Amino acid sequence: MSEARKEIMGRIREALKTPSPKPHLKGESSKVAGKAWLPEVGDTDAETMALLSDNLAKLKASFHPVENLDQAIALVKDLAQKKNWKNIAYHKNELVTPVALAIAGNAWAVDEAFSKDKLEAADVGLTSCVSIVAQFGAILVSSETSGGRGLSILPPVHVVIAKADQVVPDLAACFAQINVQFGGKMPSMLSFITGPSRTGDIERILVLGAHGPKELYLILVR
Amino acid sequence: MLNSKSIFIKESTLTSADGDQRQFIRTALGGYYKNRDIYQARYRNWELARDAASLAKWSAVNNLAEVLEKFVAKFESNGGKVHWARDAAEARKIILDLVAKANATAVIKSKCMTTEEIHLNDALEKAGFGVVESDLGEFIQQLRGEAPYHFVFPCMHLKREAISELFTKHLGTAPTDSPEELTMIARKHLRKLYITADVGITGANFLVADTGQISITENEGNARLTAAMPRVHIALSGIEKVINTIDDLTVLLPMLATAGAGQPMTCYNTLYAGPKKPGELDGPEEFHLVLLDNARTQILADPEQRDSLHCIRCGACLNVCPIFKNIGGHAYGTTYQGPIGSVITPHLRGLKDWNHLSGASSLCGACTDACPVRIDLHHHLLQNRRNAVKVVPNLFDRVFHGTFNFVIQRPALFSLGGKVFRKTFGLLKHLPLPYLGTWLKSRDLPAIPPKSFREAWKDSKNV
Numbered sequence: 001m002s003e004a005r006k007e008i009m010g011r012i013r014e015a016l017k018t019p020s021p022k023p024h025l026k027g028e029s030s031k032v033a034g035k036a037w038l039p040e041v042g043d044t045d046a047e048t049m050a051l052l053s054d055n056l057a058k059l060k061a062s063f064h065p066v067e068n069l070d071q072a073i074a075l076v077k078d079l080a081q082k083k084n085w086k087n088i089a090y091h092k093n094e095l096v097t098p099v100a101l102a103i104a105g106n107a108w109a110v111d112e113a114f115s116k117d118k119l120e121a122a123d124v125g126l127t128s129c130v131s132i133v134a135q136f137g138a139i140l141v142s143s144e145t146s147g148g149r150g151l152s153i154l155p156p157v158h159v160v161i162a163k164a165d166q167v168v169p170d171l172a173a174c175f176a177q178i179n180v181q182f183g184g185k186m187p188s189m190l191s192f193i194t195g196p197s198r199t200g201d202i203e204r205i206l207v208l209g210a211h212g213p214k215e216l217y218l219i220l221v222r
Numbered sequence: 223m224l225n226s227k228s229i230f231i232k233e234s235t236l237t238s239a240d241g242d243q244r245q246f247i248r249t250a251l252g253g254y255y256k257n258r259d260i261y262q263a264r265y266r267n268w269e270l271a272r273d274a275a276s277l278a279k280w281s282a283v284n285n286l287a288e289v290l291e292k293f294v295a296k297f298e299s300n301g302g303k304v305h306w307a308r309d310a311a312e313a314r315k316i317i318l319d320l321v322a323k324a325n326a327t328a329v330i331k332s333k334c335m336t337t338e339e340i341h342l343n344d345a346l347e348k349a350g351f352g353v354v355e356s357d358l359g360e361f362i363q364q365l366r367g368e369a370p371y372h373f374v375f376p377c378m379h380l381k382r383e384a385i386s387e388l389f390t391k392h393l394g395t396a397p398t399d400s401p402e403e404l405t406m407i408a409r410k411h412l413r414k415l416y417i418t419a420d421v422g423i424t425g426a427n428f429l430v431a432d433t434g435q436i437s438i439t440e441n442e443g444n445a446r447l448t449a450a451m452p453r454v455h456i457a458l459s460g461i462e463k464v465i466n467t468i469d470d471l472t473v474l475l476p477m478l479a480t481a482g483a484g485q486p487m488t489c490y491n492t493l494y495a496g497p498k499k500p501g502e503l504d505g506p507e508e509f510h511l512v513l514l515d516n517a518r519t520q521i522l523a524d525p526e527q528r529d530s531l532h533c534i535r536c537g538a539c540l541n542v543c544p545i546f547k548n549i550g551g552h553a554y555g556t557t558y559q560g561p562i563g564s565v566i567t568p569h570l571r572g573l574k575d576w577n578h579l580s581g582a583s584s585l586c587g588a589c590t591d592a593c594p595v596r597i598d599l600h601h602h603l604l605q606n607r608r609n610a611v612k613v614v615p616n617l618f619d620r621v622f623h624g625t626f627n628f629v630i631q632r633p634a635l636f637s638l639g640g641k642v643f644r645k646t647f648g649l650l651k652h653l654p655l656p657y658l659g660t661w662l663k664s665r666d667l668p669a670i671p672p673k674s675f676r677e678a679w680k681d682s683k684n685v
């Protein structure tokens with residue numbers, strides 16, 4: 001054990017010999033079931049879905065619920081044409097691959113080794129996700145299952161394709177699920193994406209696309 | 223050299239007299255107040271959420287040794303490497319060695335106040351490593367060679383014209399008055415740097431003990447890029463950032479965003495567990511975490527103010543503070559401005575030189591009301607004032623209060639004193655008395671009634 005570690009730990013133990021009282025609380029929040037003091041989650045599936053849609057709209061993310069994969073393909077094809085997406089980076093996945101391959105132009109998978117410059121030149125990053133948190137409109141991606149770390153942040157447009165049953169009501173449900181899914185072995189990165197990249201650093205005026213994607217699309221297949 | 227207190231007096235006098243600048247700051251914060259109210263109202267019970275947040279931090283800080291041990295074991299089992307730094311110099315040395323070992327030619331940084339606290343950029347530059355701040359506000363401040371004005375909104379004091387001029391001067395870009403265009407200039411400039419940098423340096427908002435992850439909160443995506451593209455990722459964090467479980471984030475992540483920036487959740491909240499894992503497509507080969515004490519254990523040793531270690535650096539207390547809004551962030555001369563800065567800086571850098579910050583408070587308690595983790599900020603300011611008297615005895619205060627104490631207990635003397643005082647009151651402003659001169663520079667003396675209350679009371683009975 002390093003000298004510094006020993007000394008800091010010693011200081012901590014010494015300092016904590018004098019206890020400090022519990023904070024003065026207004027109520028007993030820990031006893032409220034389901035953390036029902038956090039923002040709404042909706043009582044029914046329909047309400048949760050409406051909440052998600054509302055949250056994404058407020059975040060200026062583009063939300064497209066579709067009936068099946070064919071509709072998703074048609075939608076992305078159409079977007080690609082309108083927006084002139086040519087260079088599409090994606091990762092291999094049952095939902096993502098068929099969509100990527102249907103787009104005219106140059107779609108390439110990041111699953112084989114790629115250079116950082118190549119990814120930087122992509123117009124679009126096309127990924128799956130782990131789950132979607134309706135309470136905040138947050139999309140959770142992982143380095144293990146959503147194409148690594150760069151794909152969802154470096155290209156100027158991020159398109160996420162997910163299934164409707166990946167929507168969870170709140171963060172608590174989301175964490176419970178990843179604990180089960182990944183067990184003790186968390187991916188090296190898990191990232192909640194809550195709308196397109198943004199900044200307010202200049203006069204506190206909102207600007208989208210600071211360093212990450214300017215546009216974020218969520219296509220939800222029923 | 224100017225000391226911290228004279229800088230404070232000079233800067234605060236200038237800023238508080240600058241009506242334009244104060245109005246500008248108020249306008250900039252206007253949008254924040256509006257959004258904060260909207261998103262706070264979406265909580266089914268904001269006060270109970272504050273309870274939960276403060277309890278989460280309280281239980282980690284008051285079991286710091288165990289929780290930290292647990293975190294470190296888990297973090298290392300995820301493949302990361304932990305380094306311990308007793309103070310700023312040790313932290314700088316660890317990071318410089320890591321950067322040198324990585325043979326780095328370029329270093330990219332995302333926003334991290336703890337690196338400001340240890341003056342990391344200076345040290346890197348002196349050692350010959352180019353380092354670039356990637357957060358827009360920090361990038362601007364770095365170009366200006368100026369410390370952040372606010373630890374969440376680093377360049378909120380600047381108008382777009384000033385930023386445009388700065389970019390023209392340093393980056394050779396055409397002038398513009400559009401915040402959007404200015405942002406895009408920085409975006410374009412920094413993109414290649416993420417790719418060429420060998421080392422990425424970030425901070426950490428939370429260290430999650432049960433999963434061994436570090437959590438980083440940001441809006442721009444620059445921290446994500448900093449931790450994704452370079453070969454080596456180094457994170458620097460105070461030891462007090464540790465929390466018990468990932469589940470604590472269910473309340474801490476959204477509250478950090480809502481209290482500090484008026485957002486439901488910040489744009490990117492990212493959990494890192496180790497470097498790139500086998501089978502993952504990209505990411506750094508090495509992941510280092512430097513855990514910093516730097517007097518945090520001294521705050522821990524003060525049970526009265528221990529809760530100031532609960533701080534999640536949201537910035538809410540600055541945003542609502544009438545002092546901050548009027549004197550601006552640079553007057554503080556500290557890494558951490560506003561009420562929380564005034565509370566902890568005396569611990570971090572000495573009560574003797576920094577107690578004047580605790581004097582700059584109207585004791586309105588707006589900070590305490592705004593704090594999502596219920597730190598008793600305004601009482602801590604009072605405690606600092608009390609403690610300061612022991613460290614820096616003030617002869618004038620002692621004589622003044624001693625005399626007052628003596629007189630107030632003797633009614634005859636009090637009434638005599640009152641008479642003399644009322645007669646000589648008008649002369650006061652001409653006397654070279656401590657404090658009074660500065661006080662009267664911007665204030666008028668009120669008119670003094672001819673009679674004391676007791677005399678007036680007696681007269682009214684005699685009618």
Ligand code: SF4
Binds near residue numbers: 562
């Ligand atoms: S003291 Fe409270 S309000 Fe101030 S920055 Fe820290 S957490 Fe936020």
